[in-house]
Amino acid sequence: xxxxxxxxxxxxxxxxxxxxxxxxxxxxxxxxxxxxxxxxxxxxxxxxxxxxxxxxxxxxxxxxxxxxxxxxxxxxxxxxxxxxxxxxxxxxxxxxxxxxxxxxxxxxxxxxxxxxxxxxxxxxxxxxxxxxxxxxxxxxxxxxxxxxxxxxxxxxxxxxxxxxxxxxxxxxxxxxxxxxxxxxxxxxxxxxxxxxxxxxxxxxxxxxxxxxxxxxxxxxxxxxxxxxxxxxxxxxxxxxxxxxxxxxxxxxxxxxxxxxxxxxxxxxxxxxxxxxxxxxxxxxxxxxxxxxxxxxxxxxxx
Numbered sequence: 119x120x121x122x123x124x125x126x127x128x129x130x131x132x133x134x135x136x137x138x139x140x141x142x143x144x145x146x147x148x149x150x151x152x153x154x155x156x157x158x159x160x161x162x163x164x165x166x167x168x169x170x171x172x173x174x175x176x177x178x179x180x181x182x183x184x185x186x187x188x189x190x191x192x193x194x195x196x197x198x199x200x201x202x203x204x205x206x207x208x209x210x211x212x213x214x215x216x217x218x219x220x221x222x223x224x225x226x227x228x229x230x231x232x233x234x235x236x237x238x239x240x241x242x243x244x245x246x247x248x249x250x251x252x253x254x255x256x257x258x259x260x261x262x263x264x265x266x267x268x269x270x271x272x273x274x275x276x277x278x279x280x281x282x283x284x285x286x287x288x289x290x291x292x293x294x295x296x297x298x299x300x301x302x303x304x305x306x307x308x309x310x311x312x313x314x315x316x317x318x319x320x321x322x323x324x325x326x327x328x329x330x331x332x333x334x335x336x337x338x339x340x341x342x343x344x345x346x347x348x349x350x351x352x353x354x355x356x357x358x359x360x361x362x363x364x365x366x367x368x369x370x371x372x373x374x375x376x377x378x379x380x381x382x383x384x385x386x387x388x389x390x391x392x393x394x395x396x397x398x399x400x401x402x403x404x405x406x407x408x409x410x411x412x413x414x415x416x417x418x419x420x
Contacts, residue, residue, distance in 0.1 A: 120153040124176040126169060126191050127158050128183030128209065136182045136209040136225050143182075143207070143229045150233045152178070159187065169194040178203055180232055182225060184210020185252065189389035192242060192408060193249045203409045205232030215252040215389075218316040218332065219412050232411050239406035240332040243315055246400055250388040251408075252316035254401060257384070258290045258309040258342070292344040293384060299339070299376035306369065310342040311378065313401050335405035339376065341369040375402045 125144075129137050136143075140156075147154045155176070157169060173179060173195060179202050181191040188206055195202060207228040208216035219238070222228050243250040290309050297304040312319060315337055317330050330338055345351045350367065378399045386393040 120148075120151055121177045122175065123147060123152045123154040123178045123180060124169070124173065125154045125156050125180045125182060126187070127156055128187040129158055131183040131187060131209040131211075136207065139226045140182075143226055146226070146229055146233065147180075154180075159183075159190070166190045166194045170198050173198070173200050173202060176202065178205065178232075180205035180207065180229075182207040182209055184208070185213065185215055185389045186210070186391040188215060189249070189251050189391065192251055196242065196249050196404075196407060201409070203237055203411060205229075205235075205411045207232070212318075212390075214316050214318045217318055218252065218330070219410065221412065231413050234414060235411040236414050237409045238333070238412040240408050240410055241315055241335060241337075242404045242407045243313065243337060244400075244402045244404060245386070245388055245393065246396060248388060248393070249404075250393075252389060253312055253314045253319050254386060254388050254393065254399070255310070255312040255319075256380075256386045256399075257293060257311055290344075293380050295341070295378055295380055297376060297378040299371065299373040304341075304376070304378065306341065307344055308341045308369075309344045310340075312340045313376070314338045314340065315403070333406050335374050335403055336372045337374065337376075337401070337403055339369075339371050339373060343367045343369070374405075377401070 125147075127136060127140065144154055144156070159166065159169075169179075169191065179191065179195065181188050181204065187210070191204065195204065205228075206216060206219070206221060207225040208221055208223060209225055213221075213223060216223070216228075219240075221231060243252075243254060245254045292307040292309050294307050295304065295311065315330070315332060345353070345367065378401065380397055383395045383397045385395045386399065
C-alpha cells in the first residue's frame, strides 16, 4: 500500500520553474512508493486553512514554493500540533531558508532529497503567537520583499530586490526601540531590525560575527543604527550591492527570547510576507520543533 503525500505547490513562485518540472517530480514520488495529492496555493491565499483540515490524513507534506509559501505551511502544521515530516522544494526568488539547510535550488534535485534525505529537527521562531522559519524584521528595506512585483522578480530575480531597496533609501527613517533579552535592556534609534535563524536574508549574508545553528534554540538579532554621514550611507549602498551585512554600526547578539517595543506601531515582515503592524513584539523560539528533510551524508546545517 502506497504512503500518502500532500504536496503544496505555489505555481507562480520564483520564475514558475516548478510548473515545468512538476510532472517529472510527481513521477519520481510515485516510483518511490508515494501517492501524492497536489494542493495549489500561494503564500497568502486561503488554502492554508484547507491544509490544516486535511494534513492529518497524510504521512508526509511537501512544500514547493518560496520562503513565504513554506512559512504558511509551517504555520498550518504547527498550529494544530502535527508532527509530520516536511519536504521542501525551493522555488522562490531568494530561497534563504533552503540555502541555510543546504538544499539544492533545482526542484527536481530537491525532490530527490525528499526521497533520500534524513530528518533534521530545526528550530522555529515565534512572533506574537505566529511562527516564522527564518526571519522577523522591521524598518528599512523590509517592505521591499512583499512590495516588489511578481513580474519584476520573475524577470530580474534577486536583483529586483536590490533595485527596489536602493530606490527606498530616501524614505528611510529611524525608530526608537526599547525592550529586553535575557534580562538585558535594549534601547536605541534603529533603521532596521532583523531576528533571524538563517545564514542569509533576502540573499544577503548575515553577520559573520554570529555563529548560526538551526537547532540550538537561539535566534540571531541584527539592529542597524541610522548612518550619520554620507560615508556611512555609501557603506549601506555598497552592502546592498555586495550582499554582505557586516557593518560597524550594527548591534548583534543571540537570544532565545526577547521583547521589542516602539513608540508607534511598526509594520513587520515574517519570512518575506507582511506580518502585521504592532507596537510590541514578543519573539521567541521553539527548539527543534520542525522535522524537515535535508541532504544525507553531511554535517547538520550550521
